[in-house]
Amino acid sequence: MPKKKHNKLRADFRKKHQGRVRDSDLTRRFQTGDQDSLADAVQSERLTGKGDLTRKRTVIGADSNPDQAAGLNVKLDTDSDLIRGRVVSVHGLKVRVIGDDGRRYECAVRQLLKSLSTDQRHVVVAGDRVMLRAESPQDGMIESVLPRRGVLSRTSRGKQHVIVANVDYVLIIASVARPSLKPALIDRFLLTAAQCEIQPIIVFNKCDLIDPMRIQPMVGVYASMGYRTLMVSAETEWNIDPLRALLTGKQAVLAGQSGVGKSSLLNRIQPGLGLAVGEVSDDNDKGRHTTTASRLIPTDGGGAVFDTPGIRQFQLWNIEANEVGGLMPDFRPYVSSCRYPDCLHLTETDCAVKDAVADARIDARRYDAYCHLLEEDLLPQ
Ligand SMILES: Nc1nc2c(ncn2[C@@H]2O[C@H](COP(=O)(O)OP(=O)(O)OP(=O)(O)O)[C@@H](O)[C@H]2O)c(=O)[nH]1
Numbered sequence: 001m002p003k004k005k006h007n008k009l010r011a012d013f014r015k016k017h018q019g020r021v022r023d024s025d026l027t028r029r030f031q032t033g034d035q036d037s038l039a040d041a042v043q044s045e046r047l048t049g050k051g052d053l054t055r056k057r058t059v060i061g062a063d064s065n066p067d068q069a070a071g072l073n074v075k076l077d078t079d080s081d082l083i084r085g086r087v088v089s090v091h092g093l094k095v096r097v098i099g100d101d102g103r104r105y106e107c108a109v110r111q112l113l114k115s116l117s118t119d120q121r122h123v124v125v126a127g128d129r130v131m132l133r134a135e136s137p138q139d140g141m142i143e144s145v146l147p148r149r150g151v152l153s154r155t156s157r158g159k160q161h162v163i164v165a166n167v168d169y170v171l172i173i174a175s176v177a178r179p180s181l182k183p184a185l186i187d188r189f190l191l192t193a194a195q196c197e198i199q200p201i202i203v204f205n206k207c208d209l210i211d212p213m214r215i216q217p218m219v220g221v222y223a224s225m226g227y228r229t230l231m232v233s234a235e236t237e238w239n240i241d242p243l244r245a246l247l248t249g250k251q252a253v254l255a256g257q258s259g260v261g262k263s264s265l266l267n268r269i270q271p272g273l274g275l276a277v278g279e280v281s282d283d284n285d286k287g288r289h290t291t292t293a294s295r296l297i298p299t300d301g302g303g304a305v306f307d308t309p310g311i312r313q314f315q316l317w318n319i320e321a322n323e324v325g326g327l328m329p330d331f332r333p334y335v336s337s338c339r340y341p342d343c344l345h346l347t348e349t350d351c352a353v354k355d356a357v358a359d360a361r362i363d364a365r366r367y368d369a370y371c372h373l374l375e376e377d378l379l380p381q
């Protein structure tokens with residue numbers, strides 16, 4: 001769009017909404033993916049009279065498509081031309097989208113949409129549902145981003161960076177052997193999922209290598225906390241059907257250390273994918289990081305799996321030592337009964353968490369992993 005025209009559009013937009021929603025507020029709500037609240041803000045107080053309602057509709061496109069009512073939209077005159085799609089990847093200015101019409105589009109993002117965000121890299125992220133205008137059978141322009149839910153994000157320097165949007169599950173893949181089971185790592189992934197408020201599913205893979213009864217007690221501990229767990233084998237396809245059923249129509253992020261069998265599981269869930277599978281080398285028992293590029297893999301039944309190396313090994317982002325207990329469902333019932341409100345459940349006296357560990361209401365291994373996490377990573381050395 002010519003710069004002049006863009007500036008005018010932008011000025012018009014701001015003028016229309018002056019006094020209703022502050023620019024910074026719009027930007028913040030948009031950036032944090034909080035578009036329900038963005039739409040609320042546009043619709044809310046001070047919208048009086050018919051004129052205002054008309055203006056509201058120009059912004060959110062509520063007239064033409066009720067699904068879009070809460071989304072951010074800046075220009076919709078002929079909505080029937082728009083195609084709904086899902087963002088597969090974002091490479092610089094190019095956004096790859098799979099349209100609901102089955103076509104793959106390489107898209108740009110409408111300039112005015114970008115101008116609402118101060119950090120343009122995150123206007124659109126993988127997993128976003130968008131409305132696009134096809135400009136050719138392969139090219140399109142993203143006109144709006146539909147409301148996000150289940151956002152996986154990290155905060156750096158006080159700013160939230162959304163990594164993927166519309167995530168229903170974090171699939172935590174662990175292997176019960178080769179590489180050996182590392183429950184402390186599962187605990188960390190669970191914390192990240194809790195921080196992002198995304199439901200985790202713990203998948204114990206390679207169950208063909210051991211007697212599954214051996215790990216049943218540990219699986220039971222997680223299940224008793226309310227986590228969904230599944231013991232599977234990508235090798236023998238044991239329990240792959242229930243896993244596939246769980247993922248039908250859902251978007252999931254894969255997490256788990258190298259070599260646990262993430263690619264092998266994906267190949268089983270979605271036959272025909274043909275993802276490269278690596279060997280676990282005997283010397284380091286760690287796998288070889290076969291997967292290098294980010295991808296969103298659409299699955300049958302309308303779902304998708306995000307397989308992003310950065311997320312596979314995702315770490316704890318900006319978590320404070322005193323928040324950890326509250327994010328653990330087995331600790332949570334006790335934390336408010338500790339004598340000190342800022343109790344870290346380590347060396348303090350009259351600690352309800354430690355009492356619960358002492359009489360086995362909290363699993364001792366979980367508590368041990370908690371102490372290690374705090375002492376090694378979260379507290380000053
Ligand atoms: N015995 C057995 N081996 C498995 C199973 N699943 C995967 N493997 C093997 O484990 C090795 C690693 O599998 P991948 O699927 O490449 O693991 P990954 O987690 O994707 O690894 P990265 O790409 O490095 O993150 C391969 O040799 C697989 O054949 C299983 O259920 N049982």
Ligand SMILES: [Zn+2]
Pocket residue numbers: 335338339343344345346348350351352353354
């Ligand atoms: Zn305590």
